[in-house]
Amino acid sequence: GAVVSQHPSWVICKSGTSVKIECRSLDFQATTMFWYRQFPKQSLMLMATSNEGSKATYEQGVEKDKFLINHASLTLSTLTVTSAHPEDSSFYICSVDTTGEYEQYFGPGTRLTVT
Amino acid sequence: GIQVEQSPPDLILQEGANSTLRCNFSDSVNNLQWFHQNPWGQLINLFYIPSGTKQNGRLSATTVATERYSLLYISSSQTTDSGVYFCAVRTSGSRLTFGEGTQLTVNP
Numbered sequence: 001g002a003v004v005s006q007h008p009s010w011v012i013c014k015s016g017t018s019v020k021i022e023c024r025s026l027d028f029q030a031t032t033m034f035w036y037r038q039f040p041k042q043s044l045m046l047m048a049t050s051n052e053g054s055k056a057t058y059e060q061g062v063e064k065d066k067f068l069i070n071h072a073s074l075t076l077s078t079l080t081v082t083s084a085h086p087e088d089s090s091f092y093i094c095s096v097d098t099t100g101e102y103e104q105y106f107g108p109g110t111r112l113t114v115t
Numbered sequence: 116g117i118q119v120e121q122s123p124p125d126l127i128l129q130e131g132a133n134s135t136l137r138c139n140f141s142d143s144v145n146n147l148q149w150f151h152q153n154p155w156g157q158l159i160n161l162f163y164i165p166s167g168t169k170q171n172g173r174l175s176a177t178t179v180a181t182e183r184y185s186l187l188y189i190s191s192s193q194t195t196d197s198g199v200y201f202c203a204v205r206t207s208g209s210r211l212t213f214g215e216g217t218q219l220t221v222n223p
Contacts, residue, residue, distance in 0.1 A: 105160060
């Protein structure tokens, strides 16, 4: 299966600042990556679908101007949380779509705390 | 969209016990995956099983697509099996939808 990394593993930032999270597909060229958010004791919620070379597709209710996604290469997608607020504190997880309809593989996640 | 229900929500076992986790879904699917989320948050792929039966060591899974459910069996449980088990499904052309998970605690 695909190996996916994320950086950083955890980050603490002050309210009003921006934070960038990287998602890398280490052994697979991914035209599509996904970004999820998970709050404590809850399931994963899809935020957006990241397509290499084109604009991301955001789920309903997700602010695209706040959560900026860039998928500039087949191995890297980035999520930037702009003007972060404490309610943005969460666990952010990316995944790689291998063959469109089959298995997804997930990164280890990034824990964001906004103070 | 498709609905995914997992049961039980919580399960506490003694080491060595067996368990069965269930996933019901509301529509036909062409992708069903079981994941284990460990205490550090990493999602580990257990099975890709849109239909049929698979086994991997102490774990096995069965999906009955015509009846829209899947079962995950854990035998001889160990403390390292603790964590949250998620079922996730996808219909053709749609996104992966997760259930709410089963929180498993295995006590020594």
